[in-house]
Amino acid sequence: MENSAPQNAGSENDASKDRQGPSDRRPRKRLRVLVAAVAGCAVLGGVLTLWPWGPGGTRAAPPAPGAQALTAVTTGVTAALPDLAVLIDERETHLRTHPQDARAWAVLGAAYVEQGRRTADPANYPKAEQALRASLRVRERNVEALDGMAALANARRDFHAARTWGEAALKVDRKRWTTYPPLIEAQTGMGDYKAAKRTLDRLLKLRSGPAVQARAAALYRDRGWREDAAAALSDAAAATEAPAERAAYLERAGQLAWERGDLEVALRHFQEAVRLDPDQRAALAGQGRTLAAQGRSTEALNAYRAALAKQPLPEYALELGELYESLGLGQAARVQYDLLRERAARAAAGGVDEELVLGLFEADHGDTEMAVRRLRVEWRRQPGIAVADALGWALHRAGEDEEALKFARRATDRQKGGGVRSALYAYHLGMIERSLEMAGPARRHLEEALRINPHFSPTRVPLAQAALEELGEPSVKDVPDMDAKPRRK
Numbered sequence: 106m107e108n109s110a111p112q113n114a115g116s117e118n119d120a121s122k123d124r125q126g127p128s129d130r131r132p133r134k135r136l137r138v139l140v141a142a143v144a145g146c147a148v149l150g151g152v153l154t155l156w157p158w159g160p161g162g163t164r165a166a167p168p169a170p171g172a173q174a175l176t177a178v179t180t181g182v183t184a185a186l187p188d189l190a191v192l193i194d195e196r197e198t199h200l201r202t203h204p205q206d207a208r209a210w211a212v213l214g215a216a217y218v219e220q221g222r223r224t225a226d227p228a229n230y231p232k233a234e235q236a237l238r239a240s241l242r243v244r245e246r247n248v249e250a251l252d253g254m255a256a257l258a259n260a261r262r263d264f265h266a267a268r269t270w271g272e273a274a275l276k277v278d279r280k281r282w283t284t285y286p287p288l289i290e291a292q293t294g295m296g297d298y299k300a301a302k303r304t305l306d307r308l309l310k311l312r313s314g315p316a317v318q319a320r321a322a323a324l325y326r327d328r329g330w331r332e333d334a335a336a337a338l339s340d341a342a343a344a345t346e347a348p349a350e351r352a353a354y355l356e357r358a359g360q361l362a363w364e365r366g367d368l369e370v371a372l373r374h375f376q377e378a379v380r381l382d383p384d385q386r387a388a389l390a391g392q393g394r395t396l397a398a399q400g401r402s403t404e405a406l407n408a409y410r411a412a413l414a415k416q417p418l419p420e421y422a423l424e425l426g427e428l429y430e431s432l433g434l435g436q437a438a439r440v441q442y443d444l445l446r447e448r449a450a451r452a453a454a455g456g457v458d459e460e461l462v463l464g465l466f467e468a469d470h471g472d473t474e475m476a477v478r479r480l481r482v483e484w485r486r487q488p489g490i491a492v493a494d495a496l497g498w499a500l501h502r503a504g505e506d507e508e509a510l511k512f513a514r515r516a517t518d519r520q521k522g523g524g525v526r527s528a529l530y531a532y533h534l535g536m537i538e539r540s541l542e543m544a545g546p547a548r549r550h551l552e553e554a555l556r557i558n559p560h561f562s563p564t565r566v567p568l569a570q571a572a573l574e575e576l577g578e579p580s581v582k583d584v585p586d587m588d589a590k591p592r593r594k
Contacts, residue, residue: 169191170185170187170191170192171188171191171192171195173185173188173347174189174191174192174216175192175212177219177349177350178192178212178216178218178219179212179215179249180283180316181252181256181283181286181287181316182315182316182345182347182350182353183219183223183349183350183352183353184223184350185347185349185382185384186220186223186224186384189216189220190220192212192216193213193216193217193220196209196212196213196216197213200213204239205243207240207241207244207247207249208240208249210236210237210240210243210250211236211237211240211247211249211250211253212249213236214233214234214235214236214240214250214253214254214257215233215237215249215252215253215256217229217230217232218233218253218256218257218260221233221260223384223386223416224415224416225416225417225418225448225452226455227451227452227454227455227456227457228455229455230257230260230261230455230457231455231456233253233257234254234257234456237250237254237257238250240253241254248274248277248278248281251270251271251273252270252271252274252281252283252284252287254266254270255267255268255270255271255274255284255287255288255291258270258291259290259291259294261455261456261457261458262294262457262458262487263456263458264290264291264292264293264294264295264487265291265295265486265487267287267288267290267291267294268288268291268292268295270287271284271288271291272288274288275288280311282308282311282312282317285304285305285307285308285311285320286316286320288304289301289304289305289308289320289323289324290323293323293324293327293489294487294489295487295488295489296487296488296489296490296492296522298327298328298522301324302328305320305324308320309321314344315340315341315342315344315345315350315354316341316350318338318340319341319354319357321337322334322335322337322338322341322357322361323357325337326361326525327490327522327524327525328519328524328525329519329524329525329526330524331361331364331526334361335361335362338354338357338358338361339358341354342354342355342358348381348382349381349382349384351381352377352378352379352381352382353378353385355374355375355378355381355388356374356375356378356385356387356391358374359371359372359373359374359375359378359388359391359395360391362374363391363394363558364526364527364528364557364558365526365557365558366557366558366559366560366561368395368398368399368560371391371395372392372395372396372399374388374391375388375391375392376388376392378391379392384415386411386412386415387412387416389408389409389411389412390408390409390412390416390418390424392405392408393405393406393407393408393409393412393425393428394424396408397428397431397563398560398563402428402432406425406428406429409421409424409425413425417444417448418448419445419449419452419459419462419463419466420462422441422442422445422448423442423445423462423465426438426439426440426441426442427562427563427564428563429441430563430564431563431564442466442470442471445462445463445466446463449463458483460479460480460482460483461480461483461491461492461495463479464476464479464483464499465499467479467499468495468498468499468502468503469502473499473502473503474503476499476502476503477496477500477505479499480492480495480496480499481496483495483496484496489522490515490516490522490523490525490530491516493515493516493523494512494513494516494527494530496512497509497510497511497512497513497515497516497534497537498513498537500512501513501533501536501537501540506537506540506541507541509537510534510537510538510541513533513534513537514534516533516534517530517531517534526557527557528553528554528557528558528561528562529554529562529565531550531553531554531557532550532551532554532561532562532565532569534546534550535548535549535550535551535553535554535569535572536568536569538550539551539572539576544576544579545579547572547576548573548579551569551572551573551576552573554569555569555570555573
């Protein structure tokens with residue numbers, strides 16, 4: 106209502122210009138200037154109201170980069186890379202003269218974990234372990250260092266060790282909320298989804314806020330509650346002010362949108378994440394994935410290359426290689442596959458377990474027997490849903506379809522934790538059933554894969570479509586039976 110009066114006045118002025126002289130228009134001109142000044146003051150007042158103020162009405166200075174990173178690493182959220190570098194330098198300088206400061210060692214270790222996670226440089230992890238163990242030597246029952254060791258083990262995909270460290274931290278202080286998120290991640294990686302849910306329930310009683318909402322979203326997604334996961338991530342992104350943290354939540358929201366085939370929403374989230382934090386390379390890889398699905402191949406290739414330049418994860422190399430393959434660029438694909446092996450070897454030297462991605466790669470592009478051997482060992486170590494799916498697929502590729510079916514069903518069995526709505530998992534199950542001449546279930550699961558996400562893979566979507574065409578229309582004899590026994594070949 107306050108804005109309508111000046112607008113009407115302006116409209117009347119425009120309509121009666123020919124009837125008015127200069128003296129008639131001057132008061133209305135002064136009125137417009139006055140309204141603009143009042144509006145400007147209102148906007149400025151709103152901005153100043155939001156700006157942090159210190160005691161006595163003085164404007165508070167924004168926190169220093171090292172302080173921002175300190176807050177992030179001690180609460181387990183994403184920190185900006187430049188701020189991390191400042192924090193690491195500050196702690197290393199401090200520890201040269203204060204080597205008995207257990208907390209400083211723990212913070213340094215946590216900062217190295219975060220730097221390794223964000224840059225995919227495995228050289229950070231031995232440094233992190235050295236700092237965290239130094240903290241434990243100075244003070245044995247040191248919950249900050251125990252939390253750091255759990256986070257380090259998760260970053261290395263050693264979920265058994267992460268669970269052990271997390272449980273040790275809980276014995277020291279069960280009310281410390283930051284101990285719970287890495288423990289939930291470890292329990293999920295071990296395939297213990299019931300324990301993860303119980304741990305999340307305890308966390309929600311202790312704490313609320315963006316970091317907790319994001320952790321809950323990950324568990325909701327794993328249980329197939331995609332709407333709940335999306336809502337939790339949206340709330341988390343809206344509630345945080347730190348650009349790097351908000352970008353991380355938007356990247357996860359983009360991944361959720363991608364998984365349900367909503368390309369426009371996914372791309373919007375990924376682009377906003379990169380705008381907020383140019384070092385958000387997971388969002389750049391997400392852009393590559395989404396742009397490829399939209400047929401924008403050149404942009405997709407550029408996005409993947411940019412992601413790999415600063416965060417050379419083996420899974421990005423695998424995705425880029427398969428994109429090249431789908432475009433008929435076999436030589437370029439082989440270059441990426443060679444880089445994948447090289448990066449996985451470097452990661453292993455830093456204590457990182459890359460057996461899952463190596464197993465998936467070998468199953469589709471290399472030695473299927475090696476894939477089975479790798480993934481059997483991984484399954485014995487940490488029997489999560491992702492490993493069950495990968496092992497089932499490797500067994501299928503190696504010609505062991507009956508055993509493959511057991512693992513593929515486990516990966517999609519809600520009673521055993523396989524509630525995640527994954528187009529890839531449904532595709533794997535459908536192709537294994539097709540190989541076993543289980544036409545009805547095969548058709549149903551291949552259709553489900555394309556319904557969940559019609560763009561889930563540039564190489565596998567055409568194979569799913571061809572398999573469905575070969576299976577043809579369902580027969581009246583086809584009875585949907587998830588527990589049907591496979592036919593022996």
